[in-house]
Amino acid sequence: MKKQKRRREQNSAVKPMSVRSHPENGENGDEAFPAVPGETGHSEKDPLDILLRSELDKVDRLSEPEVPGGDFFERMVVLGKRESRRKLVRDLTLFWLSALGILTVYAAVTLGRPGLFLAIQLTAVAAVPFVITAALRRKRVTGRD
Structure with missing residues (x-):
């Protein structure tokens, strides 16, 4: 016992x-x-069975995404090229506007006040060694360090 x-x-x-x-x-x-x-007498129409099957179908759909066709990738390339071209035009426009502004100031200073122009040029030439030493002293951050 x-x-x-x-x-x-x-x-x-x-x-x-x-x-x-x-x-x-x-x-x-x-x-x-x-x-x-199926062996215990439960019918295939059991609400729990139906719910379980529907949820498992959802999981199957999420775990196996559909691969897009070739036309999708072609559209992506076209859109990428269009965006790249738009950015290039924007950057070139900004470059030319900046260059035009700088040249306008340069011409105004050169033609209007030659003494001021010479002072700016001498200051720029004198600043070159200081800029170079500051650039060399700055710690360089690279992925290899």
């Missing part, structure tokens, strides 16, 4: 709670796995 009681306690301690308390497993919980839904 005591041996049988000990065996039951050992068996119930080893089995997971879900298997021991599952109603389909019988009174003693002797089955290690729950029964297959």
Whole structure:
């Protein structure tokens, strides 16, 4: 009697709670796995079965994305080229406007006040060594350091 009681306690301690308390497993919980839904008398129209199948179908659709066709990639290339061209035109326009402004100031200073022009030029030439030493002293950050 005591041996049988000990065996039951050992068996119930080893089995997971879900298997021991599952109603389909019988009174003693002797089955290690729950029964297959089709074998227990459940119909295929079971609401839980339908819900489970629909959710699994959703997961399948999410895990296996559709590969777009060739026309999609062609459109992507065309749009990329169009965007690249638009940026090039914008950058060139800014460059030419800046150059025009600088040359206008240069011409105005040169023709209007030659003394001021010479002072600016001498200041720029004198600043070159300071700019070079500052650039060499600055710590260079690279991916290899």
